[in-house]
Amino acid sequence: MSGQHQNPTFTGQSGTQQAYQPTGYAPLPQPKQGNGLGVAALVVGIVAAVLSIIPLIGMAAFFLGPVAILLGVIAFFLKNRKKGMAIAGAILGIISLIIAGVMTAAIGAGVQAVDAELNAEHTVEYVVTTSGPASITYWTPGGSSSEKITADWTKSVTSKEFNIASLSVSGDFSDPSASVSCDILIDGKSAGKNTGSGAGAHASCSGSTWSK
Secondary structure, eight states: OTTOOOOOEEEETTEEEEOOOOOOOOOOOOOOBOOHHHHHHHHHHHHHHHHHTSTTGGGGHHHHHHHHHHHHHHHHTSTTBOOHHHHHHHHHHHHHHHHHHHHHHHHHHHHHHHHHHHTOOEEEEEEEEESSOEEEEEEETTEEEEEEESSOEEEEEEESOOSEEEEEEEEOTTOTTOEEEEEEEETTEEEEEEEEESTTOEEEEEEEGGGO
């Protein structure tokens, strides 16, 4: 019948056969699969970031941080796998290392400052003024010391063993016009002062090298 398209035919030994015409199809893109290493990197990164802000315990971030980074890098280069969790895990690993480093440095500086303060050498100067004879008692690293004085008096003591300094002065009970005063200077700064007057005038002072 005219007007109709006919497929070409060929003739072989077995007779006449219709030619086969294959039809081509483009392959469908494969969906990206889950990424187990990426999930692991994210979990380890979160744990490392949380621990990094806790003093002392944050030292664990120096181990967990690199693990998160390594897992994240490996997971990122896996073919046909999701990349988001791998990237997030690696970033958290880096952040945890930075935070842990800052916290460790801050704690170390604080410990050094406290140690330096506790072991620092301090100069304590005791100052007494009196209008007449008086008895004084003051503290030294070796213990309490006492002296009798008849005029103004000062004494300087330098030591690493000072924590608390104390000084007291008592005037003559037979002199109703007696007056006394005491002052403690720690490293040149007044840490405590007091005055007293009358018969048996008394004054006591104290100071600490921690609050000078």
